[in-house]
Amino acid sequence: MTHLTIEQLLAVREPGLEPGVQGWRDHAAACEICRAELERLDQRVARLRAMPVLKPARNRFGEVRALTRRWRLRRRLTVFSLGGLALAATVALAVVLVPTLGGPAPAQLTERQELDDIIARSRQLEDVIQTLDSDRQVTNGRAALVAATLEDRVAQIDQQLQLMNLMNVQTRSPDALRLWRERVGLLDALVDVHATGASFVRY
């Protein structure tokens, strides 16, 4: 007499009725060996279900909360930046479409607008960094080194901008614009380092 295979015994335990299963069920009901095997299978599954619930060795909620908070901050910043870009695009469009009488040339206006946007963006990033820095719990050594390098470069740029100011150089000159752009790039990278502990950044 051929007994049921493990595949057939498992199929017998499944809900529903696949083709052939009723025949196997009938066999299991009639065959003492298969019935015993099915019972052992049931008991094994019952023992699996009764196994103790394993618990983590340490509490990770603090990390989850910090990472979730950082993610929300970054998302908010991204939304805000996209809004800023849309606003800048609207302004640029208005500059092109609305005829100006005696005002600055469109190119000058766009450059001025860009500088204002960059300075505003720089302030937002500083706020974010301050928030991230205040709730930072653990920073790995490499990430700390990258952050320090970026902060040094930001400080150098700030000195250059200050010098330009002292020398009465036009604060809206192309050089100033270039420095502000670089400053925003560095701050963006710093946000990455603080938020993710990245030890390699490109800006």
Place this chain on the structure above:
Amino acid sequence: MDVFGLANADRVLPGVKAGDPAAQEAVYRAFEAPVYNLARRICRTPEDAEDVLQETFLEVFRSIGSFRGDGSLWGWVRTIAASKAFMRLRRNKYRETEELQDDVVPIRREDAALRMDLEAALERLHPTSRAVVWLHDVEGYTHEEIAALMDKTVSFSKSQLARAHVRLRRWLGEEVPA
């Protein structure tokens, strides 16, 4: 039955969606142990399981806006946890050659006498087989659901379950001599 469900899930959900830390902590505390347990049964190491635990709750808090409340919160969290655990398995690229070749290795005398306990036997299974056993026999997933989670066929899930039970039966000393 929503075994691990929050009794006050309806009350804390708006808070979780708004990013309220107290509400997030309530959800975390309610599901921390079952999520870790599921991850630990699927993953190879406790460290992997802890990473899955963290990734699961990050995903839960980021995607809670998409939870519409059609099913239980635990069902939704559990699916995310299982998916993260499988991603971890795939990332670690466990090779089939790592599987214990018990089908081809004759049972040694001491092995036959060993009669492992269930915990050790489950641990000894290949991660894929162990995951299928756990999801099917303990968590109550269907083969169709497991196949979808693992990106495999229903037949694959069924055959993994059968192979796992053959091995468990042998290692637990439940084989009846022919």
